[in-house]
Amino acid sequence: MSTHSSLLEVKNLNVHFQTPEGELQAVRDLSFSLRQGETLGVVGESGSGKSQTMLAMMGLLANNARAEGQVLFKGDNILNLPTAQLNQVRGPQLAMIFQDPMTSLNPFLTVERQMTEVLQTHQNASRGQARAAALQMLEKLRIADPLRCLNSYPHQFSGGMRQRIMIAMALLSQPDVLIADEPTTALDVTVQAQIVALLRQLQQEHGTSIIMVTHDLGLVAGLSDQVMVMYGGRVMEHAQADDIFYNTRHPYTRALLESVPRLEHADDALLAIPGMPPSLRNMPVGCPFAPRCARADNDCQRPAPLSLVTDGKPGHWVACHHTGATA
Amino acid sequence: MPSLTPAAEPERSPWRDALLRFRRNKAAVTSLVFLVCVTALCVIGPWLLPHAYDSTDWDALKLAPSLTNSHWWGTDESGRDLLVRCLMGGRISLMVGILTTLTSIALGVVWGATAGYLGGVVDQVMMRIVDIMYAVPYLLIAILLVTVLGRDFYLVVLAITAFSWMDTARLVRGQTLSLRQMEFVEAARAMGVTTPRIVFEHIVPNLMGLVLVYATVTVPSVILTESVLSFLGLGIQEPMTSWGVLIHDGAQMLDSAAWLLILPALMLSLTLYSFNYLGDGLRDALDPKDR
Numbered sequence: 060m061s062t063h064s065s066l067l068e069v070k071n072l073n074v075h076f077q078t079p080e081g082e083l084q085a086v087r088d089l090s091f092s093l094r095q096g097e098t099l100g101v102v103g104e105s106g107s108g109k110s111q112t113m114l115a116m117m118g119l120l121a122n123n124a125r126a127e128g129q130v131l132f133k134g135d136n137i138l139n140l141p142t143a144q145l146n147q148v149r150g151p152q153l154a155m156i157f158q159d160p161m162t163s164l165n166p167f168l169t170v171e172r173q174m175t176e177v178l179q180t181h182q183n184a185s186r187g188q189a190r191a192a193a194l195q196m197l198e199k200l201r202i203a204d205p206l207r208c209l210n211s212y213p214h215q216f217s218g219g220m221r222q223r224i225m226i227a228m229a230l231l232s233q234p235d236v237l238i239a240d241e242p243t244t245a246l247d248v249t250v251q252a253q254i255v256a257l258l259r260q261l262q263q264e265h266g267t268s269i270i271m272v273t274h275d276l277g278l279v280a281g282l283s284d285q286v287m288v289m290y291g292g293r294v295m296e297h298a299q300a301d302d303i304f305y306n307t308r309h310p311y312t313r314a315l316l317e318s319v320p321r322l323e324h325a326d327d328a329l330l331a332i333p334g335m336p337p338s339l340r341n342m343p344v345g346c347p348f349a350p351r352c353a354r355a356d357n358d359c360q361r362p363a364p365l366s367l368v369t370d371g372k373p374g375h376w377v378a379c380h381h382t383g384a385t386a
Numbered sequence: 387m388p389s390l391t392p393a394a395e396p397e398r399s400p401w402r403d404a405l406l407r408f409r410r411n412k413a414a415v416t417s418l419v420f421l422v423c424v425t426a427l428c429v430i431g432p433w434l435l436p437h438a439y440d441s442t443d444w445d446a447l448k449l450a451p452s453l454t455n456s457h458w459w460g461t462d463e464s465g466r467d468l469l470v471r472c473l474m475g476g477r478i479s480l481m482v483g484i485l486t487t488l489t490s491i492a493l494g495v496v497w498g499a500t501a502g503y504l505g506g507v508v509d510q511v512m513m514r515i516v517d518i519m520y521a522v523p524y525l526l527i528a529i530l531l532v533t534v535l536g537r538d539f540y541l542v543v544l545a546i547t548a549f550s551w552m553d554t555a556r557l558v559r560g561q562t563l564s565l566r567q568m569e570f571v572e573a574a575r576a577m578g579v580t581t582p583r584i585v586f587e588h589i590v591p592n593l594m595g596l597v598l599v600y601a602t603v604t605v606p607s608v609i610l611t612e613s614v615l616s617f618l619g620l621g622i623q624e625p626m627t628s629w630g631v632l633i634h635d636g637a638q639m640l641d642s643a644a645w646l647l648i649l650p651a652l653m654l655s656l657t658l659y660s661f662n663y664l665g666d667g668l669r670d671a672l673d674p675k676d677r
Contacts, residue, residue, distance in 0.1 A: 117576050122505065142581065150578025157576075162569040167400055167591035176587075177577045212399050228577070 065092035065131070066268055067153075067236050072128035072138075074111050074120065074292075076339075083339040085111040085124075087292045088365075091285075093236065096262065098269040100283030100300065102276060102315070104336045108292035109272045113238050117155055118145045132236075151181040154234035158241040160221035164213035171209035174228050181232060196227045200257060219250035226257065233265060240272045255282055276319055280304060285374075288312045291337050291347025294365055298375035308368055308377040311348045346379070354381050404595070407671040414667020417660035424657055428476035437467035439474040440625035451645050460645050462635070471627050472650050478628040479654070482542055483609040489547045490608075491601050494554025495590060501555070502562025503585045513559065516552045524549035525618070532620045542621050546611050554600060558593055565589050595672035602665030606658040629654040 074086035086108040093099050101109045115126040118140065130138040137148050149155075157163040165173060174196075175189035184192070190209065197205035200223045213221060222242060229237055239258070243251040259282060262269055271282055279286055279300065286303040288296045288311065296309040307313045314332045334351040343349055349359035358380040368375040368382060408414060432439060436456055442465040443457070451460040451468070459469035501512035528545045535541055565571065566589065574584050613630020615621035622628045629650055636647030 119572055119575055146578035146580060148578070149576055155573075155576040157569050157573055159569055163573045165570040165574075165588050165592070167594075168588070169399075172587075176574070176579055176583070180577075180579055180583065214400070225573070 064094070066095045066133065068092040068129075068131040069112075069116065070129040070131065072112060072115060072126065072130065074108070074115050075125045075127075076121070077123045077125070080340060084342070085292050085339060086115065089128075089289075089292075089294055091287055091294075091297065093268050093270065095235070095268055096266040097285070098262065098271060098283045100279035100286040101270060101272045101289060102274060102279055102286060103289035104274060106291075106336050106339070107289040109289050110240055111292075112289075113155065113240050113270065113272055117149055117153065117238065118142070119155075147181075150177050150234075151232045152234050153236050153238070154229035154232065155238040155240065156222075156225050156229050156242045159245045160218050160225055161245065163225055164221055166213055168212075169209065170211055170213065170224055174209070174224070174231060177228065177232050192231060193227070196231050197224075199261075200227050202227070218246050219253065222246060222250075222254055223257070226254070226261075230261060230265070230267070234267065236268045236270065238270045238272070241274070242271075243275070243278065244273070251278070258282065276315060288315070291342060292339070293347060293362075294376070294378060295348065296375075296377045296379075297365070298368075298377075299372065302372055302375050306372070306375070308375070308382045309379050310352050310354050310381070314351075356380075404668075404671040408667055411667040411670060413663050414671075417663035417667070420660045421657065421664065424476065424653070424660075425480055428473045428480060431473040432470050432477075435467070435470050435473075437470050439470045439627070440466065442466060450643070451649070459649050460643070462646055463639065463643070466625075468646065468649060471632060472629070472653055475627040475629045475632050475650065476653065476657075478539070478622055478626065479609045479612060479630065480657075482539075482546070482612045482628070483605040486543045486546045486550065486608045486612075487601050487604045489543065490551040490604065491554050491597055493547065494551040495558050495593065495597060497551065498555035498558030498560075499562050499585050499589055499593065502559035503566050503581070503589060505563075505566075509559070513556075516555050519549065519552050522549075528615060528620055529618075537620070537623055539622070542612060542615060545615070545620075546608055550604065550608060550611070554597070554604070557596065557600060561593055561596060562589055565592055595668075599665050599669045599672065602661050602668060606661045609654070609658065629657075 069092070070090050072086055072089040073084065076083045076085060089108075089112055091099065101112070103109045111120070111124070114120050115124075115138070116130050118137075120126060126138055128138060129136050132148060132153060137145065137153075140148075164170075171190060171193060174193040175184070175186065178184040178189040178192060179186070193209060194205050197208055202208050202220070202223060208216075208224070213224075216224065222245075226242070237258075242258075243254050246254065255278060258269060258271075261267060269282070271279065273279060283300045286296075286298065286300050287294055288303065288309065290311050296303065296307075296312045298306075298308075303312060304316070307316060311332075317330045318332055320329055332351055337343055337347050337350070345360040345362050346352070346355070349355040352359065363378045363380045365376050365378040367373075368377055437443070443461060444465055451458060457467050457469070459467070459472065461467055462471070497512060497516070501509045524545075527548070531541060531545050571584060571588060574588050579588075609629065612621055612628060613633065616628055616631045617634045622631055624631075632650035633647060633654065636643075636650060639646045
């Protein structure tokens with residue numbers, strides 16, 4: 060990890076949705092920072108607000124959504140910038156890969172046209188230059204016969220190939236930060252491993268910072284420097300990856316880790332977290348995890364502030380009233 | 387890490403796949419061949435035939451069709467050769483049909499895609515304009531246009547365009563509303579692609595299948611509209627003719643010279659029929675579910 064100051068800093072991000080049933084809050088008071096070359100893993104169940112956080116940073120929220128707070132990229136706030144100014148940042152400097160490679164490519168355009176678009180839009184590259192750069196990037200991602208790949212249409216590729224093309228596309232303009240929103244969820248396990256290896260290698264070569272959004276703890280363990288666990292739109296625990304896995308403080312993180320099936324305990328019943336994640340329409344007043352938490356008591360009727368673990372390593376934040384006792 | 391090999395097939399665009407499926411559809415291919423033949427005949431036929439469309443053969447007034455003299459399709463009550471007039475009429479009808487369809491589809495696609503993609507107030511305003519256009523009686527406007535600007539071929543095209551683009555706009559807007567939710571549009575936005583580029587380079591190509599099918603249905607309806615305008619004396623004027631005019635004139639002679647109605651009507655209906663079959667074939671060929 061480099062010692063530079065933060066490349067990307069999110070401060071007190073809140074995301075609200077206006078709906079016919081009233082206002083819903085999808086992300087609550089979220090803050091984190093990311094240095095150059097660092098990887099942040101964002102973990103949480105569906106509906107925990109992790110994707111909305113990323114979309115808010117990219118200015119891609121739905122029309123009925125409103126984001127508040129600050130997203131400082133290289134010191135400038137890019138949250139809620141007008142589209143024209145935002146387009147100077149997203150793409151060339153802040154890129155994103157989406158969950159489903161099957162639908163993230165335009166079925167009617169060749170791979171070349173989609174890949175070169177970002178260079179032609181942002182760097183005024185000629186067609187030839189852009190094509191050469193795309194070819195080079197495809198080679199770097201070990202795509203066989205890159206020339207033919209450029210002239211092909213998305214439906215001619217498998218999911219893993221398409222995700223590689225998406226990654227190649229995102230990396231083409233050499234962004235400083237790459238947001239990967241569940242990049243391997245739609246892929247099978249062997250391809251997942253390849254994609255992760257690829258991301259790690261590219262990160263080493265270019266010093267790209269990565270935000271990896273996922274619900275796969277194994278993926279996070281393999282790739283991340285720091286991990287942020289989200290639940291019900293809040294950060295539950297945020298620490299260095301090792302501390303999340305070996306010095307777990309939050310009951311939710313613990314429950315998540317316990318519910319990962321393990322081969323060596325194949326005979327045991329699968330451990331699941333009882334209950335359902337809370338609906339945004341019906342968020343508990345206090346700690347959002349309290350209704351499903353074995354340790355919940357009266358204290359949990361008021362929200363637990365995100366605070367530093369006093370006896371832990373520096374930079375270990377947790378939002379629970381019972382941190383001390385769970386160690 | 388082992389590299390994945392791309393599919394072994396050569397580059398196949400979605401368009402090429404559609405073409406392969408289209409070629410298997412006998413009815414659609416036959417229609418296409420028929421349309422090409424009719425168009426070619428209308429374009430070159432009048433030059434090859436011995437009669438002019440507007441000259442009277444005084445020896446052959448209201449002559450019945452026969453292969454023994456030079457008027458194979460007979461003549462009308464002014465002694466003008468019906469075959470040449472049918473081909474000349476076909477030129478006008480097809481030209482009006484195709485030109486108007488192109489302009490009205492182009493306008494409808496740009497309008498609908500812009501409204502659908504931008505959404506919000508822009509969408510509201512643009513679609514209310516469409517509603518207003520629907521409410522305006524088009525004959526009234528056509529009459530006004532012709533009265534003010536005079537009769538002209540291009541005026542007919544303009545007048546029909548002005549009142550036929552709204553269907554396309556609505557169709558395209560609806561389709562755009564669903565396309566803009568697609569991940570590839572979001573991905574393009576995330577890459578900082580400008581809005582006009584997203585609309586015209588990402589969304590419009592995805593609409594072309596639908597639009598193409600719709601165009602083949604629009605051509606016949608435009609040809610019919612032109613017939614109505616001509617019938618009212620607002621479109622093509624004597625001695626120039628169109629299929630609509632020929633059918634109108636022929637209908638008055640039904641008792642004494644049925645061929646004057648039957649032959650142009652046959653040409654018109656076979657053409658319209660072919661356009662519809664072509665549209666059907668295209669819709670099947672371009673159906674993404676069949677990919």
